[in-house]
Amino acid sequence: MASIQFPKDFVWGTATASYQIEGAYNEDGRGMSIWDTFSRTPGKVVNGDTGDIACDSYHRYEEDIALLKNLGVKAYRFSIAWPRIYPDGDGELNQKGLDYYAKVIDGLLAAGIEPCVTLYHWDLPQALQDKGGWDNRDTIRAFVRYAETAFKAFGGKVKQWITFNETWCVSFLSNYIGAHAPGNTDLQLAVNVAHNCMVAHGEAVKAFRALGISGEIGTTHNLYWFEPYTTKPEDVAAAHRNRAYNNEWFMDPTFKGQYPQFMVDWFKGKGVEVPIQPGDMETIAQPIDFIGVNFYSGGFGRYKEGEGLFDCEEVQVGFDKTFMDWNVYAEGLYKVLSWVHEEYGDVPIYITENGACYEDELTQEGRVHDAKRADYFKKHFIQCHRLIESGVPLKGYFAWSLLDNFEWAEGYVKRFGIVYTDYKTLKRYPKDSYRFIQSVIENDGFEA
Template sequence: MNRRQFAARSLAAVAGAALSSHYAATQSSSASVPGAIPESAIKAARFPDGFLWGVATASYQNEGAWNEDGKGESIWDRFTHTPGKVRGGVTGDVACDQYHLYPQDIALAKQLNVKSYRFSISWPRIQPTGVGAPNMKGIDHYSRFVDALLEAGIRPWCTMYHWDLPQALEDRGGWPNRDLANYFADYAGILAKHLGDRITVWAPFNMPWAIAFMGYAAGAFPPCRTSFSDFLKATHTLALAQGQAHRAVKAASGKATFGSAYEMAPAYPKTDTDGDRAAAARYHAMNNVFFLEAAMTGRYPNAFVGEPPLDVMGFKAGDEKILYAPLDWIGLHYYTRRVVSDASKEKFQSGGNFSGTEIESNSPGGRDPYTRFRAGMPTEGPLTDAGLEIWPRGIYDLVTKISHDYSLPIEITESGCSYLDSPDEHGRVPDTRRIQWYRDELAELSRAIAEGAKVRAFHAWTLLDNFQWAEGYTERYGLIYTDFRNQKRTIKDSGYWYGRVAASNRLDV
């Protein structure tokens, strides 16, 4: 396929991608608070038999033990050890100490009736420099971890990469270096060879767009580069790695099913103008389905103004065959929505502020010189303690669209909220706002399922309060409170509530 054919077919792939109505039309007319869900809908919500209730975690955010048992340095080790990078000057060196305390954490997950546990494996624990023979102490740790999950009756769900790249591979150029696709495939094959007899659910990446953009364009996450061309090269390497890992895992394990964990946010045009609707379509194509389309079709959707910048991305003849790796299921995160406007007629000027994975830039001419849209995070609804708008309707719109566009099962791979509730004088954590957040969102998810959306699992972010990336320990998303002074775990009221939901498939518990 030549480049012109590739671009033409990509244009067709993204047709109709934007959500159909102006964002204001999504408000619930019966609710007094914008975006809120009527109590009657919460009481009526039901989930099907066999629905999997789970939790999601990540290696660097939970494990600690940053330099034990032969583990190599990761880019997040380097980042957090650099003064001024993390709020409060903290690191993930210990975090929740889950490397040592995982038996009690899995027991707590079982107590909450969790049936699926999404965790990630630290690449530098398996290959300290990102290449070569596996470190068997790392393999043995995850083997014991998986065995403990299975003994608890919990499905092990493995993310192969949740941002902690071996620093040695960043020193070779990081994700903009196309060679990393093959290095990653070797790593994926090692995991499937040693763990594929017990793990059947595999995803290569957590939030691949964030890996590329936040690390190589925005400079907010390690390796803190600010090059839009590096960002585009990184997206292509990640998409190639997704395809290569798919083949490596399937070759090593006949039991394997393969999907991913994509960050997604429903994109509503700011106005009903053609320009804003087209901008929302570009947002959807780049942030929501860029890597999904690559796997399912071997082509990228047209997320760009003008011709796709394939030369900048490093696209080579035959790459569409490498990209093509049809998934068995789709994993997606939901936290909040975006309101998108067109910036294609403005002069682009690099800049803007980024803080965490959910914050957009508002630089002149759009977020970057290729997609040329401005994506805002509205504050019409109430906000969580992390400043994210509460908009439960978004998950309904998102999964309805993805289910319609792709005939695959969907798993909600992450969804949750940060509130800073702490133990009271009786040792209880009465986090009622988190319970209400989940009740509203899950009611909307139930509605989507009742109308035909093919959703089979929901993973709450997260089991434990943990290290929250550049925000350090200033945000708490857990169903369980972690006292980082002594590693004491306390199940929050939301955790007990979630356990009742998991046992009954209903929200009015």
């Protein structure tokens, strides 16, 4: 048996998002978000579930910090709910919102845990959506104002900031596929939103630098590893388009200040143009201190005319599947982060999300034996070790998620947590996967 040992300074953490765990949707001056609206729209979320209560972390954050401390993590990634800080998105400051996050941050620091703060994890104030949302460039200015407020309030205490979580989801999943809030199905709109979010990211980085805040700032993209089923040129090209939709479309502007031309041409063939204004690309490509990568899956594809947006069909090759029906492709993590390193240089990388959804059962003894999830983590940890040994600057790993929570359009049916949430009592039960990660952190590794 091979021993997998991680560097002593490797950052182990876990992650959550505000709308998924906080609840308290109408307390202490919080405004409505697009997810409050979307989840109340019939047919949009499984069982009509909402995040009104979720895990009630707004009132139980101390309990959650205790779970984190017991787990042994060095860092905790969570997001600030913009509507708690500016209920109308761009109007009057809500001090009670800042006070809540100050308590969370101070509680984490007292427990020896570094807060890693995401500024935008999808809960756009509804008041801004009513004015066009991310399609309206005024939202960029409002976001920067909100970001500056957070930087000033928590600068010094928070050493790691993430501007956006998964811009692909904010744009294409939410405004072209329509599966997430606000639920639009317009390709041009999705491209507009993607671009404006990346501009907002760059402007926030500029604001962070101008304020002289200590610490690091970056962004998080969800990357997907998609390979051609054969070496036929048409299969190679189709798979590349499908992969670039998640990867190059966001990574190239972030690091190279330009969109991949072959994708620009493809979208143009669909009648879609990128709404670039003078100075935008320079803003998007502001130097960042690290890149966050969320990785869940990968697959194989081949050319098929008329299939999806990119004339590409996925080919099933026998992967195990999670309860989300996602392929378990741990080696895809090695491949995609190796690609990031080769393509974009020595930027430090954090895996800001990685995890799996399975059907969990709580035993009468209060245990959850989630062997498949523990095995999922183990396989991906091995790939993390391979990356480090290969010279890729992988600095940390945040497991998704600390808690079972509101899984967006899937409601409460799908569980990703390493801690089981009983939604009737809101009691938390650490799963076997929690104990596995706890052991890995304690020993800086494990026996493979």
